[in-house]
Amino acid sequence: MATTVPVREGFIPFHGYRTWFRVVGEREEPGRVPILCLHGGPGATWHHMEPYEALAEGRRVIFYDQLGCGNSGVTATHEASMWQPQLYVDEIAAIRDGLGLD
Secondary structure: OOOOOOEEEEEEEEOOEEEEEEEEOOOOOOOOOOEEOOOOOOOOOHHHHHHHHHHOOOOOEEEEOOOOOHHHOOOOOOOHHHOOHHHHHHHHHHHHHHHOOO
């Protein structure tokens, strides 16, 4: 009998835009921690890490598309100067806060 792992997708507000996320699994079993997968952009999406969904046994595995990529695309007018490494560091903090990750 196959077990179905719950999947939840959504958006977290970030710098006036939205960062898309995907959470596979519901909670952590004792001794396990969630895995937040960083896709290594800029320009990439989460898709190449999809095989990591298999790690969701007894833990959550979280994926996201960086701002400006994939489901987190930016089409609105914006300042080109915003694309700095600190933006992506801040985005990880926003994802962790938005999803309640320690």
